[in-house]
Amino acid sequence: TETPPELATSLTLAVAAVPCARRLRLQVSPGHQEPANLWLSAALPPANRKSAVHAACCAPLVEWEREAAASMAGEIRQAESEAKTLQARANAARAAAARAKEQYEILAATKEATDLEALIQPPPAAPQLWTSDAPPERLGSLLADQGECMAWLSSEAGIFDLLAGRYSKGIPNLDLVLKAWSGDPERVDRGSRPPVYLLSPRLTIGLSPQPEAMRGLANQPGFRGRGLLGRFLYLLPPSPLGYRDLSCDREGAFVPKGIAEAYRQGIRAMLDWPAALDQEGREQPYLLTLSRPAYGEWLEFARTVERGMRPGGEYEHTPDLAGKIPGGAARIACVLHGIEYAHGRPWEAEISLATME
DSSP: OOOOHHHHHHHHHHHHHHHHHHHEEEEEETTEEEESOOEEEEOOOTTSOHHHHHHHHHHHHHHHHHHHHHHHHHHHHHHHHHHHHHHHHHHHHHHHHHHOOSHHHHHHHHHHHHHHHHTOOOOOOOOOOEESOOOHHHHHHHHHHTTTEEEEEESSOHHHHHHTTTTTTTOOOOHHHHHHHHTOOEEEEETTEEEEEESSOEEEEEEOOOHHHHTTGGGSTTTTTTTTGGGOEEEOOOOOTTSOOOOTTSTTSSOOHHHHHHHHHHHHHHHTOOOEEOTTSOEEOEEEEBOHHHHHHHHHHHHHHHHHTSTTSTTTTOHHHHTTHHHHHHHHHHHHHHHHTTTSOGGGSOBOHHHHO
16 A cells, blocks of 8 residues: 555554454553553554555454344344333333222232333344444443443544543543543443443554644643543654555555455454353453563563653653553553464463563
């Protein structure tokens, strides 16, 4: 696509983080764990073919979603039909209670309606891995319906407009997304539906916004002070506009079919990793660990960044970003480990020194 490699790098990492966040979690050291979701932003001006790279990178997610939704269609229709039948029976019982003359008849019909409605279960949600446009309230519902894991993948910066309060009269709505970066518990109130408690929400973000859209974000209320911007890993490549060949017969004009198919199969294999279950049958991530050399490499890096935040250091004026760099490196190592063992069982191997380097 004659686009900077940073664009494909960031989007490929974001796509691979989707299955990794669903199934993997990294224990850096006792008491320090990192989820596998990443927030990445590769900024490029318009006309840089960002949409083409997004489409190519996200294609395995779209394909997997479509097939998973088709396989569940019958189950969803049956659940919807059963819910409608139970509701109709409950309505008939309630109507009978309203017509009844005797108290015992009223009580019996009311109890029947209550018992029937207690049996009604919401139909299972069709599998969805990612979105590109959802207000924070809807994002909470998506997380609740999709195993507490979702991705926001977009070639635009619309997520920042939503978080700044596009639909909430300019009042920033940051709590959910901040907690969905770190996997902290959150309660989501969803209007007419019962509230949902998210135990460990994990949101992956992969953006390729225009640089102009990134300017001024630090001036948005809460964006920097509450650590939103510090959670992103930024790539700011120079634009190749004006220097592209554009010829369809140039070397490298097409991704070799073997590479494209290997990428497709790898992402799909990661999406099909089996879930780990706790003693109560609830899904939980597999806990990865670092080899001792890998931990030593990470620790030295973390200490280097730590020293850089001292007065006069390289990161003196950006501690909000620098303080999260070591955790970001650990998360990237987790995702790279998942890629390495895409067709296997990554939870059965330690993360190697080579991966951490």
